[in-house]
Structure formats: structure tokens, C-alpha cells
Amino acid sequence: MRAVLALAVGAALRRRLQGVVTATVVLLTSATTVLALALLLASAGPFERAFERQNGAHATAALDPARATSGDLTATGSASPVSAAAGPYPTAEITLEAGGTPLPPVMAAGRGQANPGVDDLAVVDGTWLTGPGQIVLSPGLLSGPTPPVVGDTVTVDLPGNPTLTVVGFANSITRSAGAWVWPTEEFLADGIDAATGGTTDGGTTENGPDDGTGSGSETVAVSYQMLYRFAAFDGEPFGGDADEAGVEAALADTVASLPDDALSGSSTHLAAQRSANAAIGTLVPFVVAFAALGLAMSVLVVANVVAGAVVAGRRATGIQRALGFSPAQVVAAVVVRMLLVAVPACLAGVGLGVAAAVPLLTATASAYAVPGSADLPVLAPAATLVAVPLAVAAAALVPAIRAGRLSPVRALTVGRAPAPGRRSRPRRAVASLPLPRPVALGLTSMFARPTRSATTLVALVFGATTAVLAIGLASSLSAFVAASDRIASSPVSVTLESFGGPAGPGGSGEPEGPPPGAETGAGSGTEVDVDGIIATILDEPGTAAAVGTSDVPGVTLVGSGEPLGIRVYHGDATWTGYPILSGRWYDDGEAVASSRMLRLTGTDVGDTVTLTGPSGTARVRIVGEAFANDTGGGATLLMSAAGVAPLAGDLEPRSVEVGLDPGTEPRAYVEGLATALSDTSARPAATADEQENSTVAIMTGLIALLATALCVGAALGVLNTVVLTTREQVQEIGVLKAIGMTPRQVRTMVVVSTVLVGLAAGLVAVPAGTALHSVVLPAMGAAAQSGLPASVLDVFRPAELAALGASGVVLAVLGALLPAGWAARTRPATALRTE
Amino acid sequence: MRLRAATKRYEAGGAPALDAVDLTVNAGEAVAIMGPSGSGKSTLLNLVAGLDRPTSGHVEVAGTVLNRLSESALSRFRRQHVGIVFQFFHLLDDLSARDNVLLPARLGGTPPRAARARADELLETLGLTTRAHAFPQQLSGGERQRVAVARALINRPALLLADEPTGAVDTKAGAQIIDLLRDLNSTGQTVVLVTHDPEVAQHCATRTVEVRDGRISQAVPA
Structure with a gap:
């Protein structure tokens, strides 16, 4: 045992470059694993966990x-x-x-x-x-x-x-x-x-x-x-017998x-859970997708690096066998050597992961809008500390057993290079291509170790897929914000102040509000000359259209406990830019429903529903489904003022949505309109000003962070492969230099050796990334109980896809640059002397 | 080829592998460098080939002072002026015999037609025409070494360096290599070969230089 330990320690100290690469990969893998696990755990019922932690109220009652x-x-x-x-x-x-x-x-x-x-x-x-x-x-x-x-x-x-x-x-x-x-x-x-x-x-x-x-x-x-x-x-707040009716009965x-x-209104923890999870639900599929990719790639990169390191040491294995080490002792020495490097690197990586996870979880918690979910689950670092060294040992074990079984003579003679007879037809075919020699020689390297190339290919596919998915998600998020805010169609809103807070696009961002049925506060009732304000708006240069809006809360759908909100338009609103997912825009007496309304109430376009409002009931036909996310993301109907009159009586607009002529700059327009409306209480604002979407900003940051971590992992996988291959081919490189290959040509050869793999990875990653995008996005929509418009789903353009196809090559080249530089700098005499 | 006080130390302060060596080889000469293992003969060959740099002193080959050249310039120098034959051939397994021979010409940008003509001429001269499309694994040791010689000569180098050229082949193939080197020298090719075999030195070289402990201990006509 002492001999095995001495051998393992000696090998770990001597193979410094390999040790550095292995340690770096294990460190980054451990950090990524902590992050991925932390995200997965944080995404598992964040509302429910926070509810327990904070002794959330089962019922919130408003009393007179x-x-x-x-x-x-x-x-x-x-x-x-x-x-x-x-x-x-x-x-x-x-x-x-x-x-x-x-x-x-x-x-x-x-x-x-x-x-x-x-x-x-x-x-x-x-x-x-x-x-x-x-x-x-x-x-x-x-x-x-x-x-x-x-x-x-x-x-x-x-x-x-x-x-x-x-x-x-x-x-x-x-x-x-x-x-x-x-x-x-x-x-x-x-x-x-x-x-x-x-x-x-x-x-x-x-x-x-x-x-x-x-x-x-x-x-x-x-x-x-x-x-x-x-x-x-208390025991099972979200399962068992916990339902809305039970809480209300209690x-x-x-x-x-x-x-x-005396009870003027109430809300339940289940309604709060539904509301929170509708927002969280949009994030969870994407976080889970990234975390799963990160975990898969971590395992792959570690296996690739460790197996490669063991294979590269086969000649030493031959010497050990010749000296009398048994196969079991050889295996033990290899595994111990890898663990000597991996365990400290894993410890450091877990520390790094914990440090990175805290801000990441804080950002995720902000995105989830659930207090307290920023706490790092202890399971994440604990599981990583166990799993990563185990993965390293497992990855080392298989090639170590193969090396241990190899006869000493064979290990000594063929340990350093591919065995005779392994020259494949594709390799020879590539070598004979009429290409510049450094390029042709570089391309043949891909076939030298097909298994290693395949592993690198998979790692690159993961990295490039992540890049495609990340860019797709970022584009979808931008489109989501644009579709939610309807910035293109309705970039300016004018709040009619005497009615309280802002409404309309950008005005209803504050999620906190009274429990359903609670008093809605002090509408002061001051008269506002709405017609005069709209006339002033329409006279303002740059105005294309304007329509007054108001909201009717507290409407219920007969036969459903789901509270509804109605966004009322006091005039033609066909231009307001709600993406219609199915059906058409409403006429008087009809309604367009938000996706969430249809899903929550189980209704469909074409159904006629009965609504009960403050002033009475009305039967309304739903003629369309709209992506109406700016109405608080809840169950919403869009209707005309005439159509809503039986429910809410005569309503006055609370705000005005304004469409602009093409080329009109919203901020400059708002300044001009503010001057024109200065003698009124109306306040214009550009929608984009008000709608600083912090969730989207956080999600974009998360995408960037996770995608970067995964791409770095992929590039490290390539770096490791190229380091191993270059070291194996060091004598060949020495010969090539001796017969006149310049350092630049050497660099080209080594970099090109990864290009085919990178290209193949890109070709696989583009359809894989777009397919994953097409799965994650609808899942996000389904979790949020909302359909998504085509502008959010179809974000990839052919030119973009072609460029993304190159992402595999870019990652491969980035990973190869360092060892290529090393190979180019190595003196031929040194390379020729290297055993 | 001229060395003046050429010294090479692999570790600062350590014993020199080559210690203030002065040596001149004139065009058309065939010089054998002999000596026991670790004497410094391969180090001397590396300095002359521009594969390594002297710690101090002066190395000049074909009118070019190698000490002053960058790595890229050294590569170009080797390509144009030096051909090297290694003990273990070091052919590229993925290339046919003909492509191995063509490699230095292609690296140097020689027009393809001219390069192919030169390669075919060399393969014919060395009796390898029928083996031109064979891969190294399919060649005998002697054939591989002859391919290596052809590769070394493709760019018509001023200086042919051979490091133990018969060390990895059987006696019969070794004799063929010796004849080949002698024939090349007889056509005016300057040859410097490293060997520990006196018979090789005797048959190939017009002069023998003996290196011991990093110094030239003897320089005699063969």
C-alpha cells in the first residue's frame, strides 16, 4: 500500500501540467455543480418553502x-x-x-x-x-x-x-x-x-x-x-385537504x-401560491434546463479529462507492471493519483461555487419574488463534495482497469501513441486532401483517438447547445417584454391623476394590492375633462391614435371562483397591439380573453360566459385569445366600455393609451405632450420608462452567467483533449519542426485539429438548441398558464442560425489556442528528446 | 558549417553538454561525429540543425548565423538548407511514402508540380518507386529509412544531417543506407552524420570527429 501511495504521490507531483488541467476542470465542475444543484433546489417549490419558513397566513381577511x-x-x-x-x-x-x-x-x-x-x-x-x-x-x-x-x-x-x-x-x-x-x-x-x-x-x-x-x-x-x-x-398547507373552499370555510x-x-374581503394562501407560481413558473423550466445541462456537462468533462489522463499514462503503467506491480495495485495507484488532485480541487471548487451561488440565488430569489429563497441549500455543496470525487474515481477506474490488464510489453511499446493498424481510412483520406499541409495534418488528428474526439464532440455539443439556447432565450425575453408592454403599438400612456395610480400599459406593475373584495381606497371623484385631454393628445404632433382605458376589478365568472379583471377600452383599441393568439378582436358585447383567463377558467374561444360585476350580470361571448401580460398577468378580459356597462355601469377612463406616428421618439413626444397637458392633471409617460422589467434583467443576467459557465466548461474540455493529444504527439511535432514547419504552421495545425469537431458540434447544436428552446419556451408559458405569441417563440433567423452553427468552432478554437501556443513554442530538440 | 566556441548547457550552472567546440565542415565533405553515449554528439547535431540554440558561441551554416534567427526563421532555414535523417525515421503514419517525401516541399510552398517531380525522382533514385503509395506501417525498416532520406533531400539542402541512420535497421538495410550516403556525398552533397559505429564512419565519412565529455577530442581523416 505504501508503494502504491508513493507511486500515486510521485505521479501527481510529476505530471504537473496534467494535474493543473485536471484540477482546473474538477474545480470548475465542482463550482458549476454547486450552482446547478443550488438552482435546482431553489427552484423546487420556492413559494412553499418560504411560506413554511415565514409562517404564512392561510387566510388574509379584510374587515369593516x-x-x-x-x-x-x-x-x-x-x-x-x-x-x-x-x-x-x-x-x-x-x-x-x-x-x-x-x-x-x-x-x-x-x-x-x-x-x-x-x-x-x-x-x-x-x-x-x-x-x-x-x-x-x-x-x-x-x-x-x-x-x-x-x-x-x-x-x-x-x-x-x-x-x-x-x-x-x-x-x-x-x-x-x-x-x-x-x-x-x-x-x-x-x-x-x-x-x-x-x-x-x-x-x-x-x-x-x-x-x-x-x-x-x-x-x-x-x-x-x-x-x-x-x-x-398547518401540517400540509398545499396538499391533502387544503383547498380554497376548505380555507374559506375555516x-x-x-x-x-x-x-x-363584517368580513369585507379575504384571500387564501392557495390564491397567493397560484399567483406566485404563475410568475415563478416562467422561470423554473429555464433554470432547470440550464442546471441540467450544467450537470450533464460537468460529468462529461470530468470523465473526459480523467480518462484521458489515465490513458496518457499507459507507458508509466507498463513500467509499473514490469517492476512487479499487480493490476490491482496499478488501478489503485491511478485512482489515488486522480483523487489526490481532484479532492483539493473539488474543495476549492465547492468554495467558489458557494461564493458564486449566493449572488446567483439572490438574483433568482428576486426573480421568483419569494423572500428568503436566496438561502443556499446545504445539500448542494454537500452532494457536490461527495459526487464529484466519486465521479472522478469512477471515470478513472474503467481506463485504469484496462491499463492494469494490459501486458507490460504492450503498454511500454504502444502506450504513447495510437496502436499500429489503427490508421483509419477517413484519416488517410483527410491527410491526402489537397489542403495546406498544416491544415490537412491538423484535420487527421481528429481521427487519431476517435473515442476522445467523440467525448470532446459531446462536450462541445453541450456548450454550443447552451449558446444557442441562451441566445434564443435572451431574444425570446426581449420579444416577451416587447409583446407584454406593447411598446411598439402603445409606447405612451397618460395617467388621469385624480383617479389615483397609473393604469394601462406600464402602470400596473405593483403586485401588492388589497385582498379581493377589500375596499379599493380613495377615489376622490374629482371631475376630469377626459374628452378635452384626449383631444389635446390627438392634436399633439406625432400622435397616431389615443384611447381611454379603465379597469373593472371584482368581476367573477359564474361557476368559477377565479377573480377576473376587465380592461375596458373607451373607443377603438384594435391598434393597441395585443398579440392575438387565436380568434379575433372584440365588438361590443364580446370579449377577448387573456390566455391565463381561458386556462384558469377552462373556457375556450367561442364560449359564452356569464359575468357578475358591481352593477349586475352580463353574458359575454369570448371571440379571441390575447397575450395580455401587462394587465398583471392575471385572468383578464378585454372589452369595450359599451360591452361592460351592464356589469360596471358608466365608467370614465383612468388613463389614455397613445400610439405614435412612425419615427416619433417617445421620450421627446412625452416632453411635448407634458407641456401641452400642463394645465391638466394628466401625466404622460413613455411605457419603457415605467416598465423597468427587473425580472427580465435578472433572467438575462442568469442566462449570461449560466451560459458562460457552460461554455467555459466546454472550452476546457477541448483544452484538455488538445493538451493530451499534443503531448502524445510531441515527438511528431518535433519532427515536423525539424523538417521545417514554422511555429505559426504548428499553431494552425493544432487549432485546426479541433475545427472539424467544433463544426460537427455546431451542426448538432443548432437543431438541438432550437429544439430545446421550442420545448423550454412553451413550458415556461404553460407554467405561467399563458400562451405565447409567435414573436416570442420564433426568434431564430436563418442568418443567426448559421452564425450560431459556428459557435462550436469558436469554442473549439478557444479551447485549442493555449496548447497550440505551447506546441508552437516548444523547441524541436526538446520535443524530440521528450519520452 | 562553422562552430566557434559553441557551448550548450541545459541547466544554468550545470556541466556543459557541449563545451566551447570549434568545428568547420567544408562543402562536399562527409564528416562522422562519433563518441560514447552522453558525449554531446547529438547536442552538436541539434545546434547545427538549428533545432536548439547554443548557450554561448557561434554557429554558422550555409552562410547564416543561426544564433540570431527567430524560431520562425530557424524553421525556414532548416527547410531550405538542412535535411535531417533520424534514427527512428519519424515518418508520419498517415501519409504515404510519397506524401512523406513531399511534406517539406509542401510546407515551404514549392509549386506542387515541381515538388511531385522532385519526389518521384528521389523515390526512383532510392529504389522506392513501387512503394510510393505504401504507408509507413507497410514498409520495411530499410525502406522507411530510405523514405526518410528522400524526405531530407527534397528541398536540395546544402547540408544533410543523419543521426544514427543505421541504428534502427538490420545489417542488410544498414549497408544499403551506408551505400546511399556515400553515393550522395560522391555527388557533392555535404553530409554530417552522428554514429557510434566505427564501420559506418569508415564507410561513409571522409573525416571523423570524436566528441567526449562535450569537447572534440580527436579530428582525423577517416
């Missing part, structure tokens, strides 16, 4: 303070279905201004504790509240041109314009609110007073007595929020002691 006191509500926490409760928290929908720019409307909750045991908040930046005058925001408000940061002051758009200091950012897993203030914040207290007449609520809120100091003449509409966890769902039992109609 005029019907129930805070004391009554606190008492509901003792109801039999309840295992834990938090609240009551006064809540109100408010609009904040940061640096003079209005932020999207947000549900603010008055809450003193970040972690009350139900709906524990993940504070991701800054600190939690310590008293009045402070606010903690959801990171969802970070988008926009001037996102607030910790330390900023924001103004509440209420009479007196109270100001609050941003002290932190936090996430609620069920999005119970988008902002949190101290429970006794004056505008909330005023709202409670207004709702109760200043006398009804004799109880206390969670954090102290209601001081009842409100005195404003105009107050914000306030309701109470209660957060419940139910014993029935909630009904819980609030049974309250007066009728």
Missing part, C-alpha cells in the same frame, strides 16, 4: 371597522379553527410620492411587529419600524425611474401630505400588504375614526391604544386586516362570532 371592533377581531384568534392569528392591522390603499414621482398605489398596513408568528416578514434591507413617521416598503416598489431607498422621505398623497421616512424593505410571502407603517400612524387613525364615527372602536390595535387623534376633513378608507393560520392546514367559522357583513 364599522362592523367589528379591534377587540372583537382579536377575539377571533381564539376561534376553534385557528392555530395562530395576527392583527387586527388597520390597512388603507395609499399613493406615495418619492422625489416628486408618484409610486404605484399600495396597500399600507399599520403593524408594529415584523414577526408576530403569522405572516412573518422578511426584512431584506434596512430595519423594521420603531415608531410613527416611518415606513417599510415592499421591494416591488423599487421599480421605476426613481425608486426610493432606505433613508428617503416619501409623501403620502393625502390632505396635509404627511411624510414618512423609509427605514427598510420587507416581503410578505402572501403579499398581505405592500407597505407597513406604525399602527398609530395618524392617517390610519383618522380613517378608523371616520369609519367608526370616532366612537365605535373602543378596543385596541395590536400595538397600543387607538389615540383617536384624527382630525382631517378628508380621510382615507381604512379597513382592518386579520391574518390567520388554521390548524387543519375563515367563515372563525369570523362567525362577528356581525354579518
